[in-house]
Amino acid sequence: MPTRVLPALDELLGQMSVVTIPLHARFRRVTHREAVLLDGPAGWGEFAPFLEYEPREAARWLAAAVEAAWVGWPDPVREVVPVNATVPAVAAGEVAGVVARFDGCRTAKVKVAERGQSLDDDLARVAEVRRVMGPDARVRVDANGGWSVDDALWALDALSRHGLEYAEQPCATVEELAALRIALARNGIDVPVAADESIRKAEDPLLVARLEAADMVVVKVAPLGGVRAALGVVEACGLPAVVSSALDTSVGIRAGVALAAALPSLEHACGLGTVALLDGDVAAAPLVPRGGALGIRPVEVSRNRLEALAAPPDRVRWWRERVAACHAELASSSGSIGA
Structure with missing residues (x-):
């Protein structure tokens, strides 16, 4: 073919x-x-x-x-992909309702650094996620590049009390991510850094690896030009990968599942449960997590x-x-x- x-x-x-x-x-x-x-x-x-x-x-x-x-x-190497819940920048009182839409998920990605909100808002949201999901759940935060290095250091020090799996794109540039990793280590703050926008929006997505700016990479099928292109980026970076979505319908999510299923190694739950954030879908049977995972199956568009x-x-x-x-x-x- x-x-x-x-x-x-x-x-x-x-x-x-x-x-x-x-x-x-x-x-x-x-x-x-x-x-x-x-x-x-x-x-x-x-x-x-x-x-x-x-x-x-x-x-x-x-x-x-x-x-x-x-x-x-490409052909898959696994039949099931673990999935995380995604919590938008909602008030703490709305967290339980959001998490309930992600059946069986034991990992949550929490949006932080939302424009117009404060670190106190982020702390309250993350604390509530931890309370709702329990001490054994994995909790990661995603700032979408919204912090400076100093702000990220301050925020992640405060947020780390809730036990973070990693921080996704805390700063906007690759150089800032590299500086933040050094600052976190020097200050004894044990929060790994994941690069998202610095991979999917970059002219040179491999710069992250060359500058040692991240502990892992977040890859999305569509912004990288397809499953094969994304597999090539992951291989060239040589870092653990987390597959995520871009607020897709079940059709787009199925492409993300194809990528996650084809990766040689998959150590982290993937951000592929976001159909749950949509009030409707194009598939008769939407591709949403069951028991915290997505299986490989066709998506029938209605x-x-x-x-x-x-x-x-x-x-x-x-x-x-x-x-x-x-x-x-x-x-x-x-x-x-x-x-």
């Missing part, structure tokens, strides 16, 4: 559906998730780069969708769900233009996808 293909633009536009799905709680400052679903010969693919991404960056998301729908994925969640005509036009712009980027760069 070929691993490099770029369908004609007319073929993509003819096979796309655009949906808008409300969220249970605000996430990344949005209340609805828009996505393009592509129906190809190998199955369904999802194209859903966040709205602020320019075509050059968003084109990798289209490459991932084409891989899923026109090519397919035509009725596509119709019920269909975006209004102006948003469909907007996404068609975006697909065209990203298609042009892929065609001009290499005319192909995959690796």
Whole structure:
């Protein structure tokens, strides 16, 4: 089976559906998730780069969708993938309700450093996660690059009292991550650092490994251009990997499961349970964790769900233009996808 293909633009536009799905709680400052679903010969693919991404960056998301729908994925080496709960930057009183949506998960990723909130808000949220999930659960925090090195050092010192598995992207740049790792060690703060945006949004994702800026990497299929491309990044970095999602529908989550299932080693629960954050899905049987894990199974997209969640005509036009712009980027760069 070929691993490099770029369908004609007319073929993509003819096979796309655009949906808008409300969220249970605000996430990344949005209340609805828009996505393009592509129906190809190998199955369904999802194209859903966040709205602020320019075509050059968003084109990798289209490459991932084409891989899923026109090519397919590598063979798995495991049949079950452990999954974490994801807790948005909600008030502490809402934590129990969020965690309850993630059946059997014993790891939680907690959003911190939210714009307009304080460290006290973060401390209260993380403390409540620890209380709800118990002393044996794993708790990790994700700052999305929201802290300076000094702020991260201060915050992680305070948050570490709740026992952190690691801190995901505490600072924005690779250089800051490297400086923070040194500062944490010097101050005796035992919190490993994971790189997310410094991998998926970087022109050079391997800089993290060269500068020893992280203890592990967080990889997402769509921003890296597909499962094969993500596997290549993980291999080149030589660091433990955590597979995460980008607030995907079940179609996008299935691609994440394909990546997690194909990794030679998988030491940590993956952030692939986020369909639970959506108030609706395109699949008749949504891909949500059961007993804290996801099994490898097909995702059957429901035509009725596509119709019920269909975006209004102006948003469909907007996404068609975006697909065209990203298609042009892929065609001009290499005319192909995959690796």
